[in-house]
Amino acid sequence: MNHNLLLLVLFLVPLVGSLVVAPLKANASAAKATALVFALVELVLTAVAWFSYSVSAAANTRFQLVFDVPWIPAFGTRITLGVDGIALVMIALIAVLVPIVMGSSWADKLPEGRTAAGFYALLLATQATLIGVFAATDVFLFYVFFEAMLIPMYFLIGRFGGPKRQYAAVKFFLYSLLGGLIMLGSVIGLYVVSADRLPEGGTFSWTALQHMAASVPESVQIWLFLGFFVAFAIKAPLVPLHTWLPDAGAEAPIGAGVLLVGVLDKVATFGFLRYCLPLFPAASKTLAPLVLVLSVIGIIYAALLAVGQNDMKRFVSYTSIAHFGYIALGIFAFSTQAFAGSVLYMVNHGITTGMLFIVVGMLIARGNSRLISDYGGVAKLTPLLGGLFLFAGLASLALPGTNSFVSEFLVLIGSFPREPVFTIIGTVGIIFAALYVLWVYQRLFQGPVRGNAVMASVTGPGSVAAPDKPAGQAKSTFTDLSKREVGILVPLVVLVLALGFFPGPVLNVINPSVTATMQEVGLPDPVGGVAK
Template sequence: MNTVPWLTILLIVPAAGAVVVAALPRRHATLAKQLTLAITLAVLVLAVLATFAYDPDKAGFQFGQSYDWISTFGISYSVGADGISLVLMLLAALLVPVVVLSSWDEVDGGGAGGGRIPAPTATPDATGGTPGGSAGGPGPAGDVGEIGAAGEIGGVGGVGGIGGVGGGSGGTAVALAAPAPAPARPATVPPVETRGEAETHGRRSVPAFFALLLALEAGMIGVFAATDVFLFYVFFEAMLIPMYFLIGSYGPVTEQAQRSYAAVKFLVYSLLGGLLMLAAVIGLYVVSADNLGHGTFDFATLRQMEITPGVQKLLFLGFFVAFAIKAPLFPFHTWLPDAGAQSPTGGAVLLVGVLDKVGTFGLIRYCIPLFPDAADYFAPMVLGLAVVGIFYGALLAIGQRDMKRLVAYTSLAHFGFIALGLFAFTSQAGTGAVLYMVNHGLSTGLLFLVVGFLVTRRGTRDVGAYGGLAKVTPVLAGVFLIAGLSSLALPGTNSFVSEFLVLVGTFTANKPLAIVATCGIVLAAVYVLYLYQRTMTGPVVHEENRVLHDLGLREKIVVAPMVALIVALGVYPKPLLDIIRPTVTATYADIGKSDPAPTHPAAAHPGAAHPGAAHPGAAHPGATHPVATQPGGHS
């Protein structure tokens, strides 16, 4: 099955699907949803088949294909998969259909779970009419508003638009025949914190939304599959386009200024990082031309080159800053809370679940193997920033009242652990860091889904507006608890295995740093339990919460695979570890890094039973395997 062009198929299917779905008229919203779900499920099946076809014992990239693209500059379409990129492609393929299903009704105003948001108090508008029924947010300038159904408020178009407004007390819809300025917003309409996101998408193109998701999926798979550095850069930048529009066009309409600010901030940060990386990519090409007599962007060729330490440091910084922004790592993180809060729920899941992993993936795929001397030189700086990020992110999360911003800040702490594992340069820590990327996508993605369900039902992101929901929505509360316990790395959940490996691997390389980082786990328990206690436990204080609906069938289908994987990977992570470990070990071996020899006398004994035992038969997650000496990661 290795002859099947799995990666090219995985790229073509969502890319072609995005074009087809984008071409659908607005009135075919249901068809767009069904087609997108079918395409994303097909991609998931293909990714699973590719995973089974992958041979973890075989060194180097698999499923490789290479075709000249711009041969004058040595640019080619070259793709391949190793253990690191394969599991991240599998994560992307899993999360996208979950997002499609979770956004099924949210995008066109149906809500994420069937829980309708009560309309604002009826108040005479500027024309003397009294709107009634469920609310639909004001439309952006120039949009064409649809005629509102009886008893509903249609979106009111801005200057140059044609809006539909609800009638008077009878609720008869009236279509405006000519452009007119939007009426002043009624003074009694609550601010955004008390209005739901389900009402914010009603008149924006549903096919366009799902086409953006498919385009984003193609970009994510491409960035993990590319083995040509320039092709990687193309996919790295291409992902910005759909994400920018998801934030800027499909976030809460009632927060238009904040939404635009978050989208532009995300774009500017990413483009600045991309510019630095482009300069480093060009520099790498120039160095290859000097060394080889011809320029190339082929990853396998570049990693064999001898680059002087001074040049390595400059090129390393260009790549590192771009990846640190994308991850994000402290102090390049300030775009994330705004983008996470202003994204639609599905966009936020993909943003923190997969897109952010591109940054940490780039660190172990490009920064470490291409610039080993520079990586060794800057490792203390990166480790220091990682530990600061663990504490800083946790403290900021504890101080948040906005649930989406709180979850976004937890990611800053989690990415600190990932960076810590990658730059500890041990096979245990590196394997744990890559597994952490997958586990973080599951746990934090599920947290964002649950928060999205709550916001859709209750209409607010304010933690103080909740309380006692375990009595009203017990299934939702149970899912929230599982996601939270995974986020704080409780034993028995998926995140525990990866966090344990990171800390044990770091401890063998740098004991003081590992001890300090371990203290950050306490803060994780604080922000997770604080959020759960304020929203789910205690009495039902607010009467509005008594009428909230529990998870519907579709929502249960959405969360079921993520809950199952959180539990399964917490109990039996071996399948993923067997894929990840050989690639990580070979990556470190190629740059001359090996695990420190055990210092405890019992550790070298074949019968040692403690987690640090160095015998090959250790079956537990903390087992230390001998470092491979053969080169890996070459095509």
């Protein structure tokens, strides 16, 4: 395959898959199987892109696998796709998660009147728009994909979500749309500024805009920066712009929730690294204290709220808000180690939180309730499910040996030399993470069997007794993980451990791009090197 077409094909495969799957409303099995085939083809093509990317060439070439054709010449827009190490690892994350999401949703009961074809088609459409967001190197094209990705996620939440799905979907859409419209003002402002400063006139080319960035007055940069920042802060989300995520995460179907907190929100932190820092370096340095304050507030505030949640899906959503605080802390601490840690954190958070969300979905499917108070002692009935929940939780709190530990450690060690106070405050969040993960695990899986874990009375030897039934007279309908469910979770377990002990291959891809970003910001590296 022509490598110049590879990114275009990566975008088109899930898009075409969505169009192929959507009409298969009468045959759910065919719709699911067809969608999975397209997702696996996308995974193979992503592996081809991964091995086609040259780490050695990345030191001198910002973007590789470039596809570039004119789009609207009168406005200086082009369909330009390209990847650096940061974009490549995010595309790889999407390619890994989408087949897993499809497998985890295989046996889901859909709301009345909804079809598997519609659900799986929307998953593929979401994947296509996310590929476009991460691969776009034309600022206007990025904006188009940034807005387009809201549409399939809106329908995933609004049509296939929980009881309050319409409210959550509209809130998600309005928050994101508002941020996007504010960003559009900055996109137009960039074009106007480039028309005044570049001999070729106005442009949306990322490369051309970055080359002129240093010559733009700081006051102008600040206004342009704020337009992008508000959109990304809503999408991340950073406190106090976070209130849409707990609602959307709670009401989204499990598959959509995994993509929402595992990938979709990473568009914001990716945007900080790709657009805010390189295109507005002076403004980034000036406004960094504001972002750092919001980051550490988010770490502590979201962790405290997570402790008090009774809804499992809201609990996972609040833990994600806390994790995003660490990612933003690393980005605005301005060191290559912190940059590398933040990018690796983006990948690792998608894996660990995705796994936690899926395990929560498996528990909800058995107990028919999202409320933590409706469960107790579940590990006695489903030891494998309980063990994997604990594993995902420990990975989420960055237990040494898991993938999150490496990225969190890099963020903290890279941030401390330049921002010691914010780093110390952020470190306190680790204590809260241990508190909320272990507290929820204890309430759900330990102690006597109670609540929804005690089901209809059925005579059977060796059964778990309901509170008002003698032992041997009540049998819980809770079953442990099936072979399909184990097969879904095993790849995530392998990734958690592999990236926990051997993060080097991913860091090697990331490092040249974070080094280039550091140079574009124009600050000396306080640490003096990249992560290995």
